[in-house]
Amino acid sequence: MSDCLFCKILAGEIPSAKVFENDAVYAFRDINPQAPVHVLVIPKTHIPSLDALTAENQESATACLLAIPGIAKAEGLETGYRVISNVGEDGGQTVKHLHFHLIGGKKLGEKMA
Ligand code: 5GP
Ligand code: ZN
Secondary structure (H helix, E strand, C coil): CCCCHHHHHHCCCCCCCEEEECCCEEEEECCCCCCCEEEEEEECCCCCCHHHCCCCCHHHHHHHHHHHHHHHHHCCCCCCEEEECCCHHHHCCCCCCCCEEEEECCCCCCCCC
16 A cells, blocks of 8 residues: 555655564554553554454454564563554544554553543
C-alpha cells in the first residue's frame, strides 16, 4: 500500500528504530513511547487491522504474536508486559496497518479504557 505509513517504514522509505525482524514480522520502537518500552510489532504484509483478519491471512497476525515473547525477553520485560491492538476509530487506531503495541518496563496501570 503506497499511502500506508507502516508499509513505507517496511520499504525503508521512512526511518525506524528496528528491534526485531524475521520473514513475516518487523518490530520497531514507537516514535511516541507511552512507557519505557514501547515497541510496534507489524506483519510485513499489509492488513488494515485485526478486523480484516481472515482464515487466509491469519498467519500474518499469528507471526506477530509468536514473535512477541522473544522481543519481550530481549527488552528485559521478565516481570510482564501488555499487548494492545487498536481497531478502528473508536479503538483509537491511527495507522491502518495491523500492529501490536508491546508496552512495558514499568508497573502498568489497571485501567485499559
Ligand atoms: P495506533 O494509534 O494506530 O494504535 O498506533 C500507531 C502508533 O504509531 C502510535 O503509537 C504512534 O506513536 C506510532 N507512530 C506514528 N507515526 C510513527 C512513525 O513515523 N514512526 C514510528 N516509529 N512510530 C510512529
Ligand atoms: Zn501497510
